[in-house]
Amino acid sequence: MNIDTPLQLLGGLAPKTFMQRHWQKKPLVIRQAIPGFVPPLDRSDLLDLAAQEEVQSRLVVQASEGGKQPWRFKHGPFGRKALPPFKQTGWTLLVQGVDLLDERVHALMNQFRFVPDARLDDVMVSYATDGGGVGPHFDSYDVFLLQAHGQRRWRIGKQKDLSLQPGMPLKILAHFEPEMEFVLNPGDMLYLPPRYAHDGIAEGECMTYSIGFRAPSRSELAGELLQRLAEDAGDAVGEGLYADPKQAAVAQAGQIPDTLVAFARKALEDALRDPLALQRILGEYLTEPKGHVLFDAEATGEADAGLVLDRRTRMAYDAKHVFINGESFLASGRDAQLMRLLADERVLGATSVKRLSAPARELVQDWLEAGWIHGDN
Template identity: 30%
Template sequence: MTSIPLCLPDSITPEQFLNEYWQKKPLLIKQGLPQLVGMFEPEDMLGLALEEDASARLLTQAANKQEGLPQWQLKKSPLVETDFDKLPEQWTVLVQNMEQWSPELGQLWQAFDFIPQWQRDDIMVSYAPKGGSVGKHYDDYDVFLAQGFGSRRWQLGKFCDKSTEFVADEPIRLFDDMGEVIFDEILEAGDVLYVPPKLSHFGVAQDDCLTFSFGCRRPNLMQIIDSLADIATNDSDLFIPMLLPQALQASGELQADSIDAIKDQLLQMLQSERGSDIIRQAVSEVVSKRQYDALIPEETLDTDELMQALSEGATLQADYSNRLLYSQNNDDLKLYANGQRIDGLDAAATSILVRLANGEHLQSQDVMDVDPDELSEWLENGWVWIDYAE
């Protein structure tokens, strides 16, 4: 695949987008992702939703809400053909982790290279016939809504917060009040709409349509705390009891001074060089973890077949359904893949994986200094993907 232009209007630079729009306000990008047009049809997504390993949801909306019953019904995968019998007029099927099923689709993440790849979540596709919707809602993450087939009308309203009230007893988080509508447009195939976190939005299919959601998110503090604890268990010094000042006190009391002294030592450790190393590894492991289990490929190339493909013009690229990244502190560079630190690499292999993590497409001559068996292992692990020459 040739290099993909950034998904931004010609009048807006990446710096402007990050300063003026990112997590602040929406942006319509007309024909921001034309490569998506014609890549899939609705029948493709309906078939994929029935796959045993697919992460899919079928959401149906009753025409008239009955007393005591929810208006919406949700069925999670595995889905079967009979789930699509006698559907109401308004329904939607959602499939997550689309880049796992289509590496070609995953390559479209290149259009969003102005966002660090460790913040990429996954690509979700939404198929709906005319009138289909998932209701008025908001997300806690950034999303680029890319129209791939048909058209969908999008309305955007107010920013939401913890006080936002959801409709009771529904299987998904929905609300009735979007406040003042600040955006009301129909997106055609190839158009992209950026929606920042917590901004209410409501999309309705105008005809049979496919909308691809390129989601971006950051870790939450609980994930980091859990990871810190896991990594800290390997540091024997942290198991040594603390030395704390002692003042005369009632025998049954845990004084605030003691708690403060423990807190101070904890913060001193976290702010030390050792603490920085632990935090760096904890964050790197969290953000490089896959959200979904990897699919086991039906077949893979052996070493000879891989090298033959490269010699014939195929390129080696990072597999966008996996997480390959690196962190660097001065001369100390660490590589991570799918939540694990990669150790034991020589300089040549490290250099190549860094280039792949940065989105480069490498040819045969680029990887001459790397052991072919090691390249084959990367392919088997799912870290890299072969793009064959056309």
């Protein structure tokens, strides 16, 4: 992608300019980000997805004024009879990870690849009846809110007080203070940085596509990486036992010996001795498919043909590795260049495939048979 070329998607800003001015800094309302936008999925399609066991869906219902339960929340799957009538106001159906389920929605998400793939999360599609919404709240990640059908009124504010209403099934702000208000029509889009408070209310029946970006916390990232490091610790540090042949008799048995502390410190240092260990486990973590993702494990072409990554496949690279769906491979030279091209473009032409080394072509064939990539015949 040419990051210096102005995009209608970003209101005439080049990706480079958008990232400098707005990304993680301030909101942007973009009128007709996608002119004449026709949503890939209509209401019926979304309801069909919400009825499937393997699809993550949620239902939010706002009670009429004075109701004992102002908000009700439920996880799917939802058969049609489990949903309120369309004439009932104030309810919202949310379906997560739609880009993994529909090639057209995946193509829509790919328009946002001026942000690193390591940050792209998924596309959530919401359907709401008149007055529907999920209450004033904030997200801990960046999001583009693309209006797909009907109208939605947004109120947003750079809120300092992020306290939540107690006893609610949803994370609803206790003291929402909007600063701006506007209505989005089909094709309009709103970008919001993390922790920017917002409240979207459907004006009539509406659908919104939310393109979200993952933002792991320090604790989440540290815990995940340490767990993966621990799994590899046996190979890195060996199975040598602590030995203390010079340990003297002690009068204070409760004190931990300094030699044992030093032994533990050395074990941790050895676990991190490989200079590539951190990069490797980070790349594996960032490309790990979500737990509910399944691939069709069957060959769909030959390695001699051009290649296309499956829409569910996560692929990335660093200076030394290529990562795909939680696995890592050391790569250098021409193979590394071609694998990086596949990760960047998500396709690799037949001519380029033929330039891969024999071991790399064998690896590609394994990925074909696993359903991670497909032949582009």
